[in-house]
Amino acid sequence: MSRKMKSKDIEALIYLAIIASPIYGIYLLFHNYGDMIGYSIVFLLICVSLVYILIFIFEYFYYKSEKFLAIKSSIKENILKCNELNAHIEELKQVSLAPNTVDYGIANYNDNSKYKYQRKELEKIKSNPNVYNCSLSICKGAQEQPFKYLCKYFNIKADEDTLSDVENIFNDFSAAEQGKILLKKERTDILDSIQNKLPSFLLEFRQKKLIKKLGFDDVDFNDYYFPKYTFNYVSAGGNSSMSCDVLLDLENLEKLILYLSNIIKFKKSIAGQRMLMTSSLREKIKKRDKYKCKHCSISIEQEPNLLLEIDHIVPLSKGGITSEDNLQTLCWRCNRKKGNKILSNEN
Ligand SMILES: [Zn+2]
Numbered sequence: 001m002s003r004k005m006k007s008k009d010i011e012a013l014i015y016l017a018i019i020a021s022p023i024y025g026i027y028l029l030f031h032n033y034g035d036m037i038g039y040s041i042v043f044l045l046i047c048v049s050l051v052y053i054l055i056f057i058f059e060y061f062y063y064k065s066e067k068f069l070a071i072k073s074s075i076k077e078n079i080l081k082c083n084e085l086n087a088h089i090e091e092l093k094q095v096s097l098a099p100n101t102v103d104y105g106i107a108n109y110n111d112n113s114k115y116k117y118q119r120k121e122l123e124k125i126k127s128n129p130n131v132y133n134c135s136l137s138i139c140k141g142a143q144e145q146p147f148k149y150l151c152k153y154f155n156i157k158a159d160e161d162t163l164s165d166v167e168n169i170f171n172d173f174s175a176a177e178q179g180k181i182l183l184k185k186e187r188t189d190i191l192d193s194i195q196n197k198l199p200s201f202l203l204e205f206r207q208k209k210l211i212k213k214l215g216f217d218d219v220d221f222n223d224y225y226f227p228k229y230t231f232n233y234v235s236a237g238g239n240s241s242m243s244c245d246v247l248l249d250l251e252n253l254e255k256l257i258l259y260l261s262n263i264i265k266f267k268k269s270i271a272g273q274r275m276l277m278t279s280s281l282r283e284k285i286k287k288r289d290k291y292k293c294k295h296c297s298i299s300i301e302q303e304p305n306l307l308l309e310i311d312h313i314v315p316l317s318k319g320g321i322t323s324e325d326n327l328q329t330l331c332w333r334c335n336r337k338k339g340n341k342i343l344s345n346e347n
Pocket of ligand 1: 294332
């Protein structure tokens, strides 16, 4: 982390120097401040810019050189695997709670009040499926009991289908978050394996560009994909406002699963069989399956940065339930291929 910050800061400083040195030089010329200190500062800044320009030129030729292309092709397969995993993680992040699909129509808002009484803030309110514009008391209530208000005002029904949806999301997001960590590790391992062949200053200060030139796809490491629901209160005149966000990150999703299951009176599950998808259950299934893919038998011993996922053998959408019998460990590749087909363990 600190290494990344350092190189980023230095880069920013250098860009600043490239821009600032000629400007400062011109400033000195016009104001006849040509003293020794002024000139030496300009000289220093120009030197730094020159170094940077030299790095640019070096990079231009280096990334075209046969030496670099040979390194690149030696790790081609590994990079391809990384990029595939990256694409898979992006797919995992796409699942979402069934959005509120009701079309309420279009209406125009007209404020016919005399100037003094106009409520300009009300005009700005636009419909957004993840924002609920509400009274102050609802906003406060949402802060105290987020899930209760979430279900009520965002039409999330506390039933078995919703629970299955939330479990699916939790399962996929958990895999995505684990995948991100493993992908980072794998990338570091690949870089370490070719470390001696690469110019060290590129690794140290220009790693981002280097990674791109080696053929890695951009990886999105931030967590902005977690669904966020907002309760928004704005007073009619716009002078006071308050909002309350319910972020469904892994921690909250797991809590939501427990919350929903407490409300639901289960119909189809046989007593004791229906379990809840939680991080401890996910870990339990992986341990039971000895951290091996039940389909292709690849294990984390063979591939240390292998992403293992928890799969419903009979999918929830086809009537399967979350139970130990219906869960299995699959590697991400097999799970991706499976889609909605049911894999048999024998082949
Ligand atoms: Zn597999």
